[in-house]
Each structure stands twice: as structure tokens, then as C-alpha cells.
Amino acid sequence: MQVSTTLKRADILLMAFCTGLIVANIYYCQPLVILVAKEFNLTESRAGSITFLTQAGYAVGLFLLVPLGDMFERKKQILIITALAIASLLMAAAAKSFLVLEIASVLIGACSIVPQLILPLAANLSSDENRGHNIGIVMSGLLVGILASRAVSGAVGDLLGWRAMFLIAAGVCALLIVLMALRFPKSLPSFKGSYKQLMGSMFSYIKTQPVLREASLINFFAFIVIMGFWTTMVLYLANPPHEFSAYQIGLFGIAGAAGALAAPLVGKLSGGGNNPRKNIMIGFILELVSVALFYFTGHSVFLFVIGIILIDIGQQAIHVTNQTRIYTLVPEARNRLNTIFMSVSFVGASCGSALGLWLWSVGGWAMFCYGITATIILNILIYRLYSRKLYAE
Known part of the structure; x- marks a missing residue:
């Protein structure tokens, strides 16, 4: 069953905005490796494992969580996973050991798959003639988020320290939850089988x-x-x-x-x-x-x-x-x-x-x-x- 909704341009722009800010969670850690290494007295290559673990977490979340969008209502799934991303970002900001930061990095990656839920949502609620254009707009938000995140993270890390970046990211996601709850349309799935199926x-x-x-x-x-x-x-x-x-x-x-x-x-x-x-x-x-x-x-x-x-x-x-x-x-x-x-x-x-x-x-x-x-x-x-x-x- 599909909720009949016509996406307005403002809805697509909001989806692009949310996509860019959430996908940025995966890349914030990259410029912060040197600062993390200094705080935990590690080599830069060892501290660099947080970048790999974040990507690995993303891959796991992509494979295990994204398919659920065909099984559950997409808007609710997006809001729940974004809330989990906030908890993971706060865990990273408060990490007292590098092991905790590594675990948090995996969770941040796994909970940052929301853009891959927003894209099918946009596609599902778009007309055939507008689908490609709408996907392109959302993709622009995603790509700008990827490319801008490194510069933002490096600047914040230099000024306020690496923990501040994770706190700021958590605050941004909290704001996004409110916006998405108010503006995102519902999109009900048609798949009725089990998760195994x-x-x-x-x-x-x-x-x-x-x-x-x-x-x-x-x-x-x-x-x-x-x-x-x-x-x-x-x-x-x-x-x-x-x-x-x-x-x-x-x-x-x-x-x-x-x-x-x-x-x-x-x-x-x-x-x-x-x-x-x-x-x-x-x-x-x-x-x-x-x-x-x-x-x-x-x-x-x-x-x-x-x-x-x-x-x-x-x-x-x-x-x-x-x-x-x-x-x-x-x-x-x-x-x-x-x-x-x-x-x-x-x-x-x-x-x-x-x-x-x-x-x-x-x-x-x-x-x-x-x-x-x-x-x-x-x-x-x-x-x-x-x-x-x-x-x-």
C-alpha cells in the first residue's frame, strides 16, 4: 500500500539538505585522526582505524537495515535510525578510551545509512517524469555533504577539538529529526513477508x-x-x-x-x-x-x-x-x-x-x-x- 503524496519542491530540497548533513557523519572523523592520535597517544595509522571502522559500519548498515525500508514505513524507520545516530555520536564525543571510540565509529557508520532510505523515499513518491530530476537533487545534497564535511571537521577540530565535532553533529541530527518528523511524507511498504524472505x-x-x-x-x-x-x-x-x-x-x-x-x-x-x-x-x-x-x-x-x-x-x-x-x-x-x-x-x-x-x-x-x-x-x-x-x- 502506498500513501498518495505529491512531493513539492520544498520537500525535495529538505530531503537533499537532510541527506547531506547525515551522510557527513561518515566523513567527519577523517581530518580528526591526528588529534585523536595525540589524545590517546597512538600512532596516526592506528588512530586511522576509526575511518575504516566507520566505513565498515556503513556497509553493514547498508546491507542489513536499508532493505527494511521495503518492509516497514520509511519515515518511521528514518527517524528511529537518526535517533540511534545521535546516541552513537554522543558516545564518540564522550569516549574515555580508544576502544570505545572504535565501537562508536562502527555504530556511527551503521546509523548513517539514512540517505539510502531517503533516496528510495524520494523515488517512490515522485512521478515518472520527475523521478530522475528529484533523485539528482537529493544526490547533490549527499555529494555536497560528503565533500564539505572534511573541511568543516578540520576547522572545528583545530578550533574546538575533535570531540566538539561529534557533539555538533549530534545537535545537527537532533534538529533534523524535528524537521523530518514535521515535513517528511509517509510511504507505506508493499512487502508482507519475513525478514529472511x-x-x-x-x-x-x-x-x-x-x-x-x-x-x-x-x-x-x-x-x-x-x-x-x-x-x-x-x-x-x-x-x-x-x-x-x-x-x-x-x-x-x-x-x-x-x-x-x-x-x-x-x-x-x-x-x-x-x-x-x-x-x-x-x-x-x-x-x-x-x-x-x-x-x-x-x-x-x-x-x-x-x-x-x-x-x-x-x-x-x-x-x-x-x-x-x-x-x-x-x-x-x-x-x-x-x-x-x-x-x-x-x-x-x-x-x-x-x-x-x-x-x-x-x-x-x-x-x-x-x-x-x-x-x-x-x-x-x-x-x-x-x-x-x-x-x-
Whole structure:
């Protein structure tokens, strides 16, 4: 059963706002690692485990909690999980030992999956012609939250200490609960089976939905490219010839935020009667152009910034298009489809970080550019292979 609701523009903008502020919880810890290491007298690599544990918690929450959106009323689930996120953030802020902080980091990650509940909610309550555009707007909020969170966290950590960032984040989430309770529409599920049947149905969708398989596989490699870049970029800019500080490197996220603003346009082009797959090829081309700029950048910060904008627009062209496509497959199973899609994407993100660091250790920035170019070409080949399969069917 679905509550009949027409989303207003203000509702979509609020969803984007909430999505960006909640997803930021996952990334606040990254600039705070040095401060945490000093307080608990740890090596920076040891303190850095909180970043991995937060991501691991997110992956677990994504797989176990997001599918429940097809089983329970989505608004209520969003409010409950956000309340748990507040408790986890307060636990981190009050941690007296590093072990407690590690446990809190896992919980913060697991309770920050609310954006992946808001996206299906927006898709479920959107008309067919507006669905892509609305998803794009919400995705813009998510991406700006990711890119801005590091700069905000670093500044707050320097001024007020690392615990203050978690306290502020808890306060923000408390405000969001009030806003979401007042403004978010209800969306009742249609799935009536057990949790075991719910989880089992995801594997049947993998088997029976070729578009889901294609979108997830392409996104896997797209996330390798984008996360490989953002991880390795820090090493490139921190070393000669640039030797930028951490604060200066963080400012490059502004360029990434500019690229994120392309998401609504991509989403609009992906909806309605348009052929969305052409946007994916545009994304591949933009990725290749950006890597060429990175390779020939030399001392030109301007060309590097242009490359960042292009690679993020390319990522939006691929990601938002694929997400819009999967939401049209089985409307009553959007949370489960999103779980499959995003789980595969975040595995790609983890692989991208590892690949980027390995390529850097082997041959520096040039080797990274070679490896990422090969990854993009592989993704194009997968795209062409599925083109033949889908059209043949």
C-alpha cells in the first residue's frame, strides 16, 4: 500500500539538505585522526582505524537495515535510525578510551545509512517524469555533504577539538529529526513477508534483473575511479612540486562540490522518455578527459581544478543515471534494489582507495593515471558488452 503524496519542491530540497548533513557523519572523523592520535597517544595509522571502522559500519548498515525500508514505513524507520545516530555520536564525543571510540565509529557508520532510505523515499513518491530530476537533487545534497564535511571537521577540530565535532553533529541530527518528523511524507511498504524472505528476494533480483547487474557493475568500476582519485590526490598534492598543507588540499573539495551540482541536470536527463544509457557514455568521456588533464597538469593548479570538476560531473553522469534506472525496475522493491546497487558501489570505493595507494607506491602519479585510464576503458568495454546483451533481449 502506498500513501498518495505529491512531493513539492520544498520537500525535495529538505530531503537533499537532510541527506547531506547525515551522510557527513561518515566523513567527519577523517581530518580528526591526528588529534585523536595525540589524545590517546597512538600512532596516526592506528588512530586511522576509526575511518575504516566507520566505513565498515556503513556497509553493514547498508546491507542489513536499508532493505527494511521495503518492509516497514520509511519515515518511521528514518527517524528511529537518526535517533540511534545521535546516541552513537554522543558516545564518540564522550569516549574515555580508544576502544570505545572504535565501537562508536562502527555504530556511527551503521546509523548513517539514512540517505539510502531517503533516496528510495524520494523515488517512490515522485512521478515518472520527475523521478530522475528529484533523485539528482537529493544526490547533490549527499555529494555536497560528503565533500564539505572534511573541511568543516578540520576547522572545528583545530578550533574546538575533535570531540566538539561529534557533539555538533549530534545537535545537527537532533534538529533534523524535528524537521523530518514535521515535513517528511509517509510511504507505506508493499512487502508482507519475513525478514529472511526479504533478504532472500535480493538474490533473486540479481538473477532476474540484467539492468540491475549492469548498473551495479558499471558503478563498481566508476567508484574505483572516483575514490581512487580522491585518495591518491592527497599524496600527489602533499608532495613536490605542490607541497600543499592539509587545509589547502581540503579546499579542492570545493571544486568537487561544483561538479556535484550537475546531479540534478543528469537526473532530469535520465528520467522521462529519454535514453539514460547515453549519459553513462558521456560520463566515461568526461572521466578520460579529466585523467588526461591530471596527467599533463604539471604545476598548473588551474588545469587540476578543471579536472576535478570534470571527473565529478562524469561520476554524477554515471551514478545518478544508474540509480534512476534501477528505481524504475521493481517499484515495490526500491530499497532492496538500492541495497544491492550501493553495496556493490561501496565495495568498489574501498577497492579504489586500495588501488590508488598501490599505483602510487609503484610509480607515483603517472602510474595512477595509467591504472585509472585502464579501469575506465574496462568499464567502457563492460558497457558495450551489456549494450549488445540488452538490445539482443
